[in-house]
Amino acid sequence: MEKRVVFRSAWLPFVLVAPQLAITVVFFFWPASQAIWYSFQLQDAFGLRSQFVGLQNFYTLFKDPNYLLSFRTTAVFSVAVAGIGIALSLLLAVMADRVVRGAMAYKTLLIWPYAVAAAVAGVLYAFMFAPSIGIVTFMLRQFGVHWNWVIDGNQAMLLVIMAAVWNQISYNFLFFLAGLQSIPKSLIEAAAIDGAGPGRRFWSIIFPLLSPTAFFLLVVNVVYAFFGTFGIIDAITQGGPAQSTTILVYKVYHDGVKAADLGGSSAQSVILMAIVIALTVVQFRYIERRVQY
Amino acid sequence: MKVRLLAAAAMVAGAFALPAHAQVEVQWWHSMGGALGEALNGLADQFNAEQKEYKVVTSYKGSYPESMTAAIAAFRAGQAPHILQVFEVGTATMMSARGAVKPVYQLMKETGEPFDPKAYLPTVTGYYSDTKGNMLSLPFNSSTALFYIDRNKFKAAGLPPVAPKTWKELIATAEKLKAAGQDCVYTTGWPSWVHIENFSAWHNVPIGTKQNGMGGLDARFTINSPTHVKHVQMLSDMAKKGLFTYAGRTNQADAKFQSGECAMATISAGALGGTIKAGKTDWQLNMLPYHDDVKGAPQNSIIGGASLWVMSGRKAEEYKGVARFFTFLSRPEVQMEWHTKTGYVPITLAAYELTKKSGFYDKNPGRDMAVLQLTNKAPTANSKGLRFGNFVQGRTIIEEELEAAFAGKKAAKAALDDAVKRGNELLRQFEAANK
Numbered sequence: 001m002e003k004r005v006v007f008r009s010a011w012l013p014f015v016l017v018a019p020q021l022a023i024t025v026v027f028f029f030w031p032a033s034q035a036i037w038y039s040f041q042l043q044d045a046f047g048l049r050s051q052f053v054g055l056q057n058f059y060t061l062f063k064d065p066n067y068l069l070s071f072r073t074t075a076v077f078s079v080a081v082a083g084i085g086i087a088l089s090l091l092l093a094v095m096a097d098r099v100v101r102g103a104m105a106y107k108t109l110l111i112w113p114y115a116v117a118a119a120v121a122g123v124l125y126a127f128m129f130a131p132s133i134g135i136v137t138f139m140l141r142q143f144g145v146h147w148n149w150v151i152d153g154n155q156a157m158l159l160v161i162m163a164a165v166w167n168q169i170s171y172n173f174l175f176f177l178a179g180l181q182s183i184p185k186s187l188i189e190a191a192a193i194d195g196a197g198p199g200r201r202f203w204s205i206i207f208p209l210l211s212p213t214a215f216f217l218l219v220v221n222v223v224y225a226f227f228g229t230f231g232i233i234d235a236i237t238q239g240g241p242a243q244s245t246t247i248l249v250y251k252v253y254h255d256g257v258k259a260a261d262l263g264g265s266s267a268q269s270v271i272l273m274a275i276v277i278a279l280t281v282v283q284f285r286y287i288e289r290r291v292q293y
Numbered sequence: 294m295k296v297r298l299l300a301a302a303a304m305v306a307g308a309f310a311l312p313a314h315a316q317v318e319v320q321w322w323h324s325m326g327g328a329l330g331e332a333l334n335g336l337a338d339q340f341n342a343e344q345k346e347y348k349v350v351t352s353y354k355g356s357y358p359e360s361m362t363a364a365i366a367a368f369r370a371g372q373a374p375h376i377l378q379v380f381e382v383g384t385a386t387m388m389s390a391r392g393a394v395k396p397v398y399q400l401m402k403e404t405g406e407p408f409d410p411k412a413y414l415p416t417v418t419g420y421y422s423d424t425k426g427n428m429l430s431l432p433f434n435s436s437t438a439l440f441y442i443d444r445n446k447f448k449a450a451g452l453p454p455v456a457p458k459t460w461k462e463l464i465a466t467a468e469k470l471k472a473a474g475q476d477c478v479y480t481t482g483w484p485s486w487v488h489i490e491n492f493s494a495w496h497n498v499p500i501g502t503k504q505n506g507m508g509g510l511d512a513r514f515t516i517n518s519p520t521h522v523k524h525v526q527m528l529s530d531m532a533k534k535g536l537f538t539y540a541g542r543t544n545q546a547d548a549k550f551q552s553g554e555c556a557m558a559t560i561s562a563g564a565l566g567g568t569i570k571a572g573k574t575d576w577q578l579n580m581l582p583y584h585d586d587v588k589g590a591p592q593n594s595i596i597g598g599a600s601l602w603v604m605s606g607r608k609a610e611e612y613k614g615v616a617r618f619f620t621f622l623s624r625p626e627v628q629m630e631w632h633t634k635t636g637y638v639p640i641t642l643a644a645y646e647l648t649k650k651s652g653f654y655d656k657n658p659g660r661d662m663a664v665l666q667l668t669n670k671a672p673t674a675n676s677k678g679l680r681f682g683n684f685v686q687g688r689t690i691i692e693e694e695l696e697a698a699f700a701g702k703k704a705a706k707a708a709l710d711d712a713v714k715r716g717n718e719l720l721r722q723f724e725a726a727n728k
Contacts, residue, residue: 046393151539220470259686
């Protein structure tokens, strides 16, 4: 079954993988090892003086209750973004798959938001929901909702989740739609003839067949929520108010780039790296088993 | 063949042309966007037109933290600019970067340029000098927090259009405005800068030990004093009653006041230009309110804004150009132009006098309010300024805790205690990194 290519030459396979390896080493392993090295050091902003401090940067972090709080914030944010993002796009994909008239228009409109960069999406939402001039704020006021996420942490969280989900929905939608279209129609028709209703058809046939796609999207969305949403947060809340939206990666950026604390920031990125590695392992080990390819 | 000939000709021409205009270039990295950037480029152009030896080349590097980050990266790569505009909270970081910066007093001495630190406003000099009084960076754009009121709103509520002087009066006024249907009564920009940093100076209470950190790296924050707690608790109570609308950590409050949404605001003196341009308010500039039960209040406020730092490792002749340019920038007429164009305060006393003589303040009442407030009294150890390491993070911490208090999530005392605790940890870390 397995496809195998046998190279006669001893060096050709190495040459062929070399570019990819070089890219991986230069852009992944090298920076990662630098981060690990910096995480054991205390440095001034200009790199004039640095000293080896062992695990002190990590110790400082875990002693800080606000850093620990940031884990919870990240968990809430990631679960919400990945969960809502996947559920909503699945719903939209199923709907779009059924539509007969103007299907192209719906699909195009749904894919559109993906062309918007995260930072631009952030600014867009920040404007629409701006506490004093936002158009949505104005409408909410008509319904008696007091909307001021600049001071209300829960509203701020809701807003960044909305923006992050909106920005990612198209991507999920595309994959689900492709997945749906590759399901043989005969299977669904057979089930329908046997008397299965639309709900039953979805949960017993369509969803299991979509599970590889859903699993792939779960991994991608979690990584997105962890790293890709940083631009949205920076554009809308900058982690505020009172740290309600400071997710781990935003804190890495704030401490490292804005505040020039390389040691602390590197220690945080090492921790973040460990979390993402652990999460990916868990996903592949336990969730993948239940996925039917 | 032809191309090569041309190239050779160009090279010969270049070789002859070079000595004739051997202009020394001086790189200046800054963070002044929009109209401010135009005013800044105007200064450089004027200097370049006046003399032919040196050429100041400006480049906009984004926001303050962005240009500082860019300069740090450039320094690490050995490509730092000559002049870097650094915001006031970055002062301690720059000052501790021995070997990366060239103190201004030293630059002026080495290049033999005339330089008198006493010519500058004392509150401005204090912020950028070491404990011995040596000026380390050149003040450039300085502002302070002022109290703006919209007289239209006062009149609409049947109140005399007079600004409250104390916080007690402000609350009384706020209640009347609220009762008259004014939705946003009072707001503020830059919560830490206005309500902790300027508040402390204005009430002559310390922000930290060691003369607000100027006396050494082992300073500790003292912003959980009863005076601070009382003030923050008052703001939280106002927020609860709808008398104070929180706007955000930077200048979001400017728009809230300028658009006519809020009746009163404590925002930067630099917001005046935008207020005039928006033209939606009957604005009036006033000094910051104070608590009349605090002894010695009002003292003087402190500055915000940025100063110019000289980076090390450049050639002596280039430093000569930098020094010449700094002398140019300090000239009264140049300062007056910058002051009247941008709304930043004039940094020398001579420039202030010159502007006064020109009749600018008579035609534009209130434009001297920032200078008057900064020089209200001779600065004390508490009101000279502040210098805390890692203060970019430090300010974020203070703002986070203030937000927790304003949102009613924490009592003022608890929030400020936490700010002090978290802030002190940063200071210890900075101390260890800069031993």
